Amino acid sequence: MRCACRQAARATSRLYVLRQPRAYCATQLSLATHVTTGVTCPAPRNLELEMGSLDGFIQRVRECNTGLEELPTLTPFLIDGKEVGKLKPRFVDQLRRFPKVFIVEGTPGLSGRVTLAPELDTCDKRSAKVADVLQVLRTEGFITGWRDELYPVVAAFDDLPLLLVERAAATHLGIKAYGVHINGFVRDPVTGALRLWVARRSLTKPNWPGKLDHIVAGGQPHGLSCRDNVLKECAEEAGIPRELAATARPVGAVSYLTIAANGYKPDVLFCYDLELPADFIPTPQDGEVSEFNLKPIEEVAEIVATSTEFKTNCCLVIVDFLIRHGYITPEQKGYLQLVAALRSGDCS
């Protein structure tokens, strides 16, 4: 018996079309699903995007890893002997004004270092004194985009925090920042084709206004597990009910390293896949998203490969999704380069 899916597999995008199926089903329905419909049609194949090269994806990954030529000018920031950040020269100059909290040793640059006053020997003490400094810098307009959200300062994700700082200061201090990004997708029950929910960021957002984004993504604050953060962000950003959000599945992580205008960003994003029912419609809850659109995965791939419409770091997570779901294959030149580049930063 031929699977009915076969007829439905067809091109859905100008640039990136599904390769023609041969004698088997080219859709993405699982075997189990096919069995329940009374046919034995194998799982998906030939999902490979038809594109000249993977260069567009590789370019997006590069855009997440920029400014590294500035690295020698940055000064390591250490707590308890562990490097937890890197500081731009002008931020070091600011911190020199607060010698009871921040101690600048040696020449600014990789051979110098910034530490905290030794009497600040607990996380609580450090956090209180550093917060005072950051508030001054905020008042003076040096630190913008204040969030009232605390980030833990760690040498690696599993460590206990050595210090808690306001999120808006994270890049200035060059600390490791973590986030959760959720690929919210819908699987067509007939064709198995995947569509991805894409958010448009509000024009009033301080960062990346108007850019495309994941249905849900957020920084990983102090005191929440990734799982609980996923639940919280799903509710806040897209009105996804808790029981549905709880079905999000962790699928790995990507990392990148950028030296931006305001500092050093060694970021790690935990990636999640969340399969959503076809009749679920996300709704903007907190003013951060102006609209949600459900786009065929081939169209999403085309946007990522050919434009900078997406917030840059979302591109890494989407490329990871395309790789894990078989849309990018070893037959495409640059496959391994792309796979490896998804964890260009310090993934720890």
Add this chain to the structure above:
Amino acid sequence: MRCACRQAARATSRLYVLRQPRAYCATQLSLATHVTTGVTCPAPRNLELEMGSLDGFIQRVRECNTGLEELPTLTPFLIDGKEVGKLKPRFVDQLRRFPKVFIVEGTPGLSGRVTLAPELDTCDKRSAKVADVLQVLRTEGFITGWRDELYPVVAAFDDLPLLLVERAAATHLGIKAYGVHINGFVRDPVTGALRLWVARRSLTKPNWPGKLDHIVAGGQPHGLSCRDNVLKECAEEAGIPRELAATARPVGAVSYLTIAANGYKPDVLFCYDLELPADFIPTPQDGEVSEFNLKPIEEVAEIVATSTEFKTNCCLVIVDFLIRHGYITPEQKGYLQLVAALRSGDCS
């Protein structure tokens, strides 16, 4: 309506049991499947393996990346100015005996180098002359396990081969070797639980006799695409029909770097997921496998974490599978370390 799957979710292994579901389905059935059965039960969650730590998995990854303290004793092997391998001192000594083919320059070690005679200026010429040398070393018993299978010698996977060599010489020459590993799994149509087909290697295999292995795995020879190699190996090793094998989905790659007794191994494995029908039974075809067993994924995880029963590099691919399918989560200490370690070698 409550999903019938819920009752079926239960512990399947002593050490690694599924966490208790709360108010939703803890199985792995896709939304689409649930919809077809008339219930709206979300996709899987709480798949996290209950284990004290990820240390067992991290240990398996370490076992794929050993002997690196010997690195300074290895001599780079260059063709056309590109480094394509690294050689142990005793192999350099062997190659010195063939000065019309191999040229040893400088002191053996990282500052020295081995090249080919300049008149060998095409892949064909190099391959013919090097084959003569390797045949001598085979006859003398220096190279064992001859396969009559050619591996391309490249600086990176997408490059045109600079030389073709017998597979048995790959580790001696320290060239990049590539392979395909297939996670052949069955999804229970009622509970959604995953089981993985596990092969037992024949006791007569020269390498890793008697060890557990993937249902299908093979080296990537010259002249075959990964996709075609998957089809070929599926037929040869497990009797998987071509149309079923063609549903294998590429899902990424892992890499590792080992300095073994016989040489340098910078390997990259292309990973595939192949969902198999519950009634499909693989059959040993070529004498390389003594038996196949279908094991609950939690049991496979337990074997990997607590023993060296599996051929070492299979462990990387299985851990990658567990991460991609949500069995290992960011809540488990060592998650990022494990994710990053899966590509410890040069993934190019």
